[in-house]
């Protein structure tokens with residue numbers, strides 16, 4: 001995932017591997033190579049795992065800030081891996097949830113994460129139980145077929161759809177995609193790579209950047225989906241923060 005931004009003074013690339021069958025080690029591994037944007041000289045080789053986890057969750061948190069309907073009380077997570085953990089951390093920086101619910105296709109994963117999070121968190125056996133009346137839902141699974149259905153979602157909820165990053169995979173059922181107002185990180189990426197968009201043929205209302213810039217409306221009262229695929233600029237900006245902190249010129 002290469003990025004060049006003259007404005008941000010960034011020239012970098014991330015290489016990320018995805019081995020969904022991994023059991024005892026992470027399913028995603030990444031490195032980020034940062035170059036001087038003026039001379040092309042290599043500056044740093046960074047571990048990309050933590051940056052991928054944190055920048056993806058930070059992006060969802062920003063989308064939630066703009067799209068959530070009022071003050072959210074209930075957060076539901078579908079999935080209990082790396083992104084589930086980073087999403088809880090990022091969302092809890094912005095919001096105080098009264099209740100957090102976790103569903104995972106292997107129940108023990110949900111139980112383990114619920115214990116890590118603590119008192120206000122419960123593991124759920126069914127997706128419908130986890131998302132009932134939830135204000136914010138995060139889908140962070142490696143599912144190839146939909147796990148979240150329209151009938152289970154409270155009207156006006158906000159969904160961060162983070163998994164299913166392939167054109168033939170989807171986490172959200174087509175009826176839900178079509179009835180929600182859909183925001184994406186990148187239109188260009190979403191129409192080529194997101195099965196949730198491609199298979200459902202849902203209309204993309206806006207990029208989240210357009211909402212932040214004030215050129216497209218945040219439809220907070222409606223059910224909203226932020227479909228995230230991940231963008232190289234997120235890695236570039238995050239890498240720049242790291243190398244600046246380390247004092248690397």
Ligand SMILES: NC(=O)C1=CN([C@@H]2O[C@H](COP(=O)(O)OP(=O)(O)OC[C@H]3O[C@@H](n4cnc5c(N)ncnc54)[C@H](O)[C@@H]3O)[C@@H](O)[C@H]2O)C=CC1
Pocket residue numbers: 018026027028052056079080081082083084104105106109140141142143144147162163164165228229230231
């Ligand atoms: N939008 C973005 O920028 C990014 C998206 N991702 C995507 O987010 C998702 C989660 O990533 P990680 O947390 O790093 O992976 P992970 O491997 O740590 O967690 C995946 C979770 O999905 C569950 N799972 C596995 N197979 C499943 C199935 N068939 N049905 C339902 N659940 C299943 C696992 O039990 C686990 O809880 C993946 O789809 C990944 O490709 C990851 C990084 C960035």
Ligand SMILES: O=C([O-])C1=[NH+]CCC1
Pocket residue numbers: 016018028052165229230231
């Ligand atoms: O942006 C990213 O790094 C990824 N998106 C899907 C898997 C990894």
